[in-house]
Amino acid sequence: MHFKNAIFYRLSKPFTPEFNQLGALMADHAFTPCSGQQLSSYGWISPHPAHSFMVFESNGALLITAQRESKLLPASSINRLLTERVAKIKSTEDRTVGRKEKMQLKDEIVIDLLPRALSKFDTTQALIIPNENLIIVDASGFTAAEELLSLLRQTVGSLSIVSPEVINSTSTVMGSWLIADQSESFALGADCSMQDNEQGKAVFKGVDLLSEHVIGHVNDGYQVITIGVCWDSNYFMSLNNDLRISKIKATDELSEAISNDNDDPLVRLDTDTARLSLEFQRLWQDLTTAFGGESKAATQTA
Incomplete structure (x- = not known):
């Protein structure tokens, strides 16, 4: 995966724009640099400098990128x-x-x-998998993710997206992993954070999460907020109780196995995007299964 974060969204209706049509629509909302009196500017850019089109397609998945320029005025x-x-x-x-x-x-x-102000540039990528009705945004927080989705909605005219929910409490399930060390798809890492309304926040870094000290907090009523795991023996990541995934990093073994020495950057991008799509589909399946399955209830995004 070349995404460092993942926020999953469900398309409640099929994503209808085809590849060429989507690229043309995005061109109408392309990023333009700030004019003299603009504080910020936001729009689409190509997913790769070597690719002139606004959208990159691989194995049915669509990779898109939005960019924001912000003027720095202390x-x-x-x-x-x-x-x-x-x-x-x-x-x-x-x-x-x-x-x-x-x-x-x-x-x-x-x-x-x-x-005379300096500019700061931030990019946000997203992967649309129409066949699975999924959109995955590489953002650490919901604000940046939903800003991209809002631009996508403006671009295509109509877009029905929901924030998926799971059946079981994520905090409760992650707490049970600490007590019983039982999760088929996720192996415990060494970082965790918990919250208690009365006692405050507890943060553990680089520790044995199965130690009596950590488990004692769960037994005392602390709710797990984030937990570090290794998924599929290939990726380290941090799971959040709101279903956000952050700090995604491939293991050294996987990085070496999937290293791509092809000189053509678009060939590498094609390979990486196809792999990304397949892995996110498997990750979402394992994630929802771990929390009891995907709930029919979901929250409509703005």
Whole structure:
């Protein structure tokens, strides 16, 4: 996997745009750099510099990438300039600057600084697997994931997406793994975090998760929030109780086995995307099975 994170979404209706049609629609919402007075800009870019199309298809899966440019305007700099302007008005005009005027001055300062501001660029990738009605977003949090989905909805005109749910409590199941060390697909790692409403948060790093000290927290009522695991003996990852997956990393053995020395970057991308699609399908199946199966209830995204 070349995704570092994974947030799974369900398509409640078939994803209808075909490859060529989707690429054309995405071109209408392509990323453009910030203009002189823009604080940020967001749009689609190609999944790979060597690929000119906005979407990359492999084995029926569609890889897409969104990019955000954000102008960096440190609040400390803005506030310093605002203080200087307010002080100058007080000294030259001998009057108090009100709240409304301060806001106007602040806006003027932002406008003055924008053309000289540095830019920060962030990209978010997603994999659409139409045959499985799945969308997987490589984002550490829901805000970035749903920003991409919102852009995708604008792009295709209509998109029905839900956040999938599972039957059993994720925190309870992950806690049972610590007590019984029983999970068919996930081997325990060495990191874990728990939360108790009264006693606060407990974080364990690089420890034996089957130790009496860790298990004692579960018996005392702590709920598991995140737990480090190894899936399929090939990938280390952190499972979160909201079904997010983070810190995905292949084992050294797998990295060596799947290393691709092909000189053509698009051939490598094709191979990696096809593998990514198949592995995510298996991972989602194992994940939902571990938590009692996928529930029919789901939360509609905005």
